[in-house]
Amino acid sequence: MICRVLLASFLAAAASSTALAQVRQASSPQSFDQLLQSAEKARDEDRNDEAIHLFRLALVQNPNSEEALWFLGAMLYEKEQFAEARNVLRSFLAIRSDAGPAWALLGMSEFQTRQYPRALQHLQRAMAEGMGDRKELMQTVFYHVTILLTRLERYDDSLDMLQRMLASGAPDPTLIEPAGLAGLRLPYLPAEIPPDQRDMIALAGKAVVALQMQRQDEVNADFERLVVAYPDQPGVHFLRGASLAELHPDQAMAEFERELAISPSSALARVRLAQQLIAAGEYDRALALAQQAIQLEPKRASAHMMAGEALIAKGDTSGGIKELETARQDDPSIGRVHWDLLRAYAATGRKDEAGKEKSEIEKIYHSNSPSHSQSLGDSSRDSQPPQ
Amino acid sequence: MATSAATSPSHFEAIAKQAETARTQDRVPDAIRLYGEGIRLRPSWADGWWYLGSLLYDQDRFNDASSAFQHLTSTSYRGPAYAFLGLCEYENRNYEAALKSFRAWAGAGWAGSPELVDVALFHFALLLTQDGRPVESLYLLASVAPRLGDVPELSEAMGLASLGLRYLLENYPPELRERIWLAGKAALYAAQSPHDFARADEFASRLEKRYSGQPDIHYFRGTIFTFENKTAEAEREYREELTISPHHSPSMVALAALDLEKANRVEAGELARHAIEADPENPEAHHLLGRVLMENGDLHDSLSELATAKRLAPDNAGVRAHLAMVYAKLGRSQEAKAESAALLALKNKEGVMAPLTVKLRGAKEGAH
Numbered sequence: 027m028i029c030r031v032l033l034a035s036f037l038a039a040a041a042s043s044t045a046l047a048q049v050r051q052a053s054s055p056q057s058f059d060q061l062l063q064s065a066e067k068a069r070d071e072d073r074n075d076e077a078i079h080l081f082r083l084a085l086v087q088n089p090n091s092e093e094a095l096w097f098l099g100a101m102l103y104e105k106e107q108f109a110e111a112r113n114v115l116r117s118f119l120a121i122r123s124d125a126g127p128a129w130a131l132l133g134m135s136e137f138q139t140r141q142y143p144r145a146l147q148h149l150q151r152a153m154a155e156g157m158g159d160r161k162e163l164m165q166t167v168f169y170h171v172t173i174l175l176t177r178l179e180r181y182d183d184s185l186d187m188l189q190r191m192l193a194s195g196a197p198d199p200t201l202i203e204p205a206g207l208a209g210l211r212l213p214y215l216p217a218e219i220p221p222d223q224r225d226m227i228a229l230a231g232k233a234v235v236a237l238q239m240q241r242q243d244e245v246n247a248d249f250e251r252l253v254v255a256y257p258d259q260p261g262v263h264f265l266r267g268a269s270l271a272e273l274h275p276d277q278a279m280a281e282f283e284r285e286l287a288i289s290p291s292s293a294l295a296r297v298r299l300a301q302q303l304i305a306a307g308e309y310d311r312a313l314a315l316a317q318q319a320i321q322l323e324p325k326r327a328s329a330h331m332m333a334g335e336a337l338i339a340k341g342d343t344s345g346g347i348k349e350l351e352t353a354r355q356d357d358p359s360i361g362r363v364h365w366d367l368l369r370a371y372a373a374t375g376r377k378d379e380a381g382k383e384k385s386e387i388e389k390i391y392h393s394n395s396p397s398h399s400q401s402l403g404d405s406s407r408d409s410q411p412p413q
Numbered sequence: 414m415a416t417s418a419a420t421s422p423s424h425f426e427a428i429a430k431q432a433e434t435a436r437t438q439d440r441v442p443d444a445i446r447l448y449g450e451g452i453r454l455r456p457s458w459a460d461g462w463w464y465l466g467s468l469l470y471d472q473d474r475f476n477d478a479s480s481a482f483q484h485l486t487s488t489s490y491r492g493p494a495y496a497f498l499g500l501c502e503y504e505n506r507n508y509e510a511a512l513k514s515f516r517a518w519a520g521a522g523w524a525g526s527p528e529l530v531d532v533a534l535f536h537f538a539l540l541l542t543q544d545g546r547p548v549e550s551l552y553l554l555a556s557v558a559p560r561l562g563d564v565p566e567l568s569e570a571m572g573l574a575s576l577g578l579r580y581l582l583e584n585y586p587p588e589l590r591e592r593i594w595l596a597g598k599a600a601l602y603a604a605q606s607p608h609d610f611a612r613a614d615e616f617a618s619r620l621e622k623r624y625s626g627q628p629d630i631h632y633f634r635g636t637i638f639t640f641e642n643k644t645a646e647a648e649r650e651y652r653e654e655l656t657i658s659p660h661h662s663p664s665m666v667a668l669a670a671l672d673l674e675k676a677n678r679v680e681a682g683e684l685a686r687h688a689i690e691a692d693p694e695n696p697e698a699h700h701l702l703g704r705v706l707m708e709n710g711d712l713h714d715s716l717s718e719l720a721t722a723k724r725l726a727p728d729n730a731g732v733r734a735h736l737a738m739v740y741a742k743l744g745r746s747q748e749a750k751a752e753s754a755a756l757l758a759l760k761n762k763e764g765v766m767a768p769l770t771v772k773l774r775g776a777k778e779g780a781h
Contacts, residue, residue, distance in 0.1 A: 109506070116473045120442065140583040143566060144473075179565045213565065218590035220623075260619070291612040322612070325562075 058087040062094060074101055092121055096128065103131050108138040126155035130167050137170055146174040165191075169200065176208045177215050182403035184208040185234075192238050205238070206231025209402055210261035211294075226256045230265060234402060237269050245269065253281075260289045268298060268402045275302050293322040293329060294404060300332040304339060312336040327357035328404050331366065338370055346370060361390045425454045429461065436464055444468055452484075459488040470497060475504040486517075492524025496533035503536045508581075512540045531557055535570065542574045543581050550574040551600070559606035571604070572597025575636075576629050595620035596633055603637055610641050628658045635667060644671055662692035669701045673708075681705050696726035700735070707739055715739050730759040 065080030081098040084091060095118035102111035112135040119128050133149035136142075149171045157164050168191050175184035185208050188201060203216040206227035212219075219227055233248035249266050256262050267281030282299040285292060296319040303312035313336035319329035330353035338346030347370050353363045364386045371380035432447035448465040452458050466481030479501035485494035499514035515537035523530060534553045541550035551574045554567065561567055569582055572593035578585060585593065599617035602609040617637050624630045635650030648671055654664040665688035672681035682705040688698035703718035716739050722732045733756040740749035 113476070120472050120474065177565075213594055214590050215587070218587040220588070220591050223591075289615065291609075291615050322609075323563075 058084055058091070061087060062091070065094070065097070069097060069101065074105065077101060078105070089117075090121055092118065095121070096125075099128070100131060103135055106138070108135040111135045112139060124155055126152045126157045127160065127163060129155055130157060130163055133167070134170065137174070142174055142177055146171065146178060149174070165195075169204070172201075172208070173204050173215055176204065177213055179211075179213045181208045181211045182401070185238075185402050188234070189238050192235065197235065197239065202228055202231035202235060204231070205234040209234040209265045210259075211264075211403075212261065226252070226259060226262075229255065230262070233269070234265070237402070258288060260292075261285075263288065264292065264295050264298070265402060267295075271298065271302060275305060278302055279306075291322055293319040293326055296322070297326065297328045297332055297404065300329075300336065304332065304335050307339075309336045309339045313340065325356055326404075327353040327360055327363065329353075330356065331360065331363050334363075334370075335366060338366070343370060343374055347374075358386075359390060361387055364390065425451065425458075428454060429458070432461070432464070436468065441468055441472065445472075456484075459485060459490055462488075463490050463494070466494070466497060470501065473504075475501040479505065492518060492521040493526075493529055495521055496525050496529055499533060500536055503540070508540055508543065511536070512544060515540065531561065535567065538574065539570055539581050542570070543579050545579055547574040547577045555600075555604040558601055558604035562605070563601065568597035568601040569593060570597070571600040575600045575633050592620060592624050592627070592630070595623070596630075599633075599637055603640055608640075613637055614641075626657060628661070629654070631657065632661060632664045632667070635664070639667065639671075644674075647671065660691040662688045662695045662698060665691065666695065666697045666701055669698075669705075673701065673705060678705050678708055682709075694725060696722045696729060696732070699725065700729070700732050703732075703739075704735055707735060707742075712739055712743050716743070728759060730756055733759060 061080055061084040065077050065084055068074075068077035068080055078098060078101050081094045081101070084094040085098065088094070095114055099111050099114035099118055102108075102114060112132060115128055115132040115135065119125065119132060122128065129148050129152035133145045133147075133152055136145035136148060149167050152167050153164075153171065157167065168187060172184050172187040172191065175181070175187060184204070188205050188208060191198070191201060203219065203224075206229070207214055207216070207219070209230045210227065212223075212227070214220075229248065229252045233245065233252055236244035236248055249269055252262055253266050263281045263285035267278040267285060270278040270281060279299060279302045282295050282302065285295040286299070289295065296315040300312040300315040300319070303309070303315070313333060316329050316333035316336055319326060320333060323329060330349045334346040334349035334353060336346075337343075337349060347367065350363055350367050350370065353360065354367065357363075364383045368380050368383035368387065371377075371383060428447055428451045432444055432451055435441075435444035435447055445465065445468050448461050448468070452461040452465065455461070462481050462484045466478045466485070469475075469478035469481060479498060482494045482498040482501065485491065486498070488494070495514050495518035499511045499518060502508075502511035502514055515533065518524070518533060519537070523534075525533065534557055538550040538553040541547070541553070551571065554571050554574060558567060558571070566582065572578075572595070573580055573582070573585065575596045576592065578589065578593065580586075580589075595616050599613045599620065602616065603613035614637070617634050621630055621634050631650045631654035635647045635654065638644075638647035638650060648668065651664040651668045651671075654661050655668075658664070665684045669681045669684035669688065672678070672684065682702060685698055685702035685705060688695055689702065692698065699718045699722035703715045703722060706712075706715035706718060709715075716736070719732055719736045719739060722729065723736060726732060733752045737749045737752035737756060740746070740752060
């Protein structure tokens with residue numbers, strides 16, 4: 027169990043800070059206090075089954091005891107009784123909704139019981155509430171958030187998480203498969219990878235990690251090996267194209283075209299190709315691709331963004347603004363859309379609206395530190411404003 | 414007799430008011446405590462049970478929420494209470510009880526807010542798949558697919574049902590993940606409104622390429638082709654399935670249906686009989702044989718087959734329609750009228766036991 031060792035030390039630390047001194051609310055305080063003391067003694071002496079039994083008895087006396095709920099939940103988790111741990115932790119969090127580590131254990135329990143959407147939600151809550159200085163717990167939470175984002179087809183968010191993890195520590199071999207899955211946009215957990223795809227995913231993961239860590243010497247060789255070994259697999263040419271987009275736009279376009287031949291209904295490949303075409307001044311084709319992408323995925327903000335940019339470049343400013351406003355409505359967090367709108371509003375004399383866009387840009391760039399230079403997924407993740 | 418302060422109407426009303434205030438101010442623990450106090454003072458307070466159950470459910474406290482909703486199954490909250498009860502029991506892993514509650518919910522008219530209906534339908538469908546009723550499950554899932562769009566959990570559920578895998582999302586073997594994903598995406602895109610056949614085909618063809626030797630894959634591919642009116646391709650796939658799974662009753666039924674459409678009654682009849690041999694409990698096989706016999710003028714044998722189909726699938730409107738026709742041809746007008754009346758009553762449930770193609774068509778029509 028990934029979390030087990032760190033949990034033991036975490037429990038010990040938590041024990042010292044909790045609360046024999048806390049005010050207890052038992053209806054029969056003496057009995058409850060005795061039970062809690064005995065339970066804590068049993069836990070300290072590693073008589074865990076007995077401790078669990080005593081915490082349960084204590085909760086009969088006082089169902090809202092934070093200490094009993096927390097220690098019982100954590101001990102059940104440690105004993106891999108995840109369904110029960112989950113139920114106890116839920117009760118604890120109903121009282122202490124600001125307890126980041128408890129959200130972490132709840133999310134991990136739900137991961138083990140395979141309630142993935144809920145696990146992701148609660149692990150992200152743990153990240154939001156904070157986990158103090160418990161670095162190992164944080165890493166475990168980050169890792170599981172990353173793989174769950176991929177499992178739930180939020181590949182770009184998963185790649186962002188990977189980037190954060192890679193930026194904050196030494197290369198970690200356990201991130202190779204998650205990186206490969208997110209890069210190839212395959213919604214599996216590492217444990218669900220089909221055996222005959224494991225090599226391909228590992229190779230893609232190695233390339234993605236090399237790119238995200240800016241180890242340029244490895245990047246080209248890894249991607250080249252990937253493309254040569256798996257030329258017909260969906261996702262491979264898209265990933266290669268995304269890795270080339272910044273420095274080798276012509277080659278990137280060729281890769282996106284290859285991807286579309288293999289995955290004809292890929293909206294994302296169309297968006298990325300449209301982005302390259304706009305940069306190359308080929309607005310008609312870019313617009314056609316963006317419009318196809320909108321048809322395939324009407325809610326993909328980046329498709330509307332590309333359509334808007336192409337229309338404005340072709341001289342249809344009002345049509346372009348309309349598309350950009352749709353993109354903004356679908357995803358207000360894309361800095362590039364606000365840049366586009368700022369320019370378009372300014373160019374058409376709509377000063378107030380331009381001012382609002384400027385504030386939005388400042389807000390976005392203050393709240394996100396755009397650490398990565400290049401997106402391996404949706405164009406909307408590009409941190410740079412359009413030229 | 415004097416009334417104590419604790420049970421006086423004014424005290425109850427004060428608690429009820431405080432509970433409502435706490436709830437509207439999002440003070441959830443206070444609201445739960447106050448609603449609990451209110452129902453202790455007045456156990457018949459349906460609104461109190463309702464809000465208590467809803468608040469507990471929102472906090473993922475499914476055991477406690479379940480107890481609250483139990484109190485509502487004989488009140489005006491009956492319909493949505495059954496939906497919530499099913500959801501709580503699902504979360505508590507009491508799957509048999511959950512299925513029973515969802516059936517009661519359906520019987521009470523599928524009541525609830527649009528969000529509750531979507532969530533309850535989804536979980537009802539999951540349980541139907543696990544219970545070995547993937548066609549009914551797909552009917553429910555396809556009915557929400559156009560509205561919900563490309564939601565990963567929905568496609569996963571559709572993948573399980575499409576391949577007839579009797580698992581829940583939480584318990585299927587990890588090695589099935591890829592095929593469930595691919596089949597689910599194909600089914601989900603085919604069920605969109607308007608249909609996205611291009612993407613459905615892309616995923617179905619990836620599935621077929623990866624798992625061409627596995628059971629149920631070609632049958633699934635065939636159902637997508639049938640839905641696209643590509644009957645030659647569909648027929649090829651159903652026949653391919655039979656080379657892999659020689660006793661695959663649904664493929665025989667599908668082929669028989671195609672033969673019947675082409676007025677090839679001899680082969681349709683043979684296939685339907687083989688399907689019945691392979692799975693005597695397959696209602697569609699009996700239904701099809703009944704139709705073939707009816708068209709051959711063999712009304713008594715037709716009646717027998719259709720009656721078997723009715724016994725196996727009492728909610729199948731198509732079976733009732735053909736029964737009404739056979740009774741009419743036999744001059745048994747009272748029975749014909751009764752079946753016609755049953756058909757009308759089932760109108761809203763039409764397609765519950767129909768093939769995937771019909772389900773998906775139903776979903777499309779329902780979306781307009």
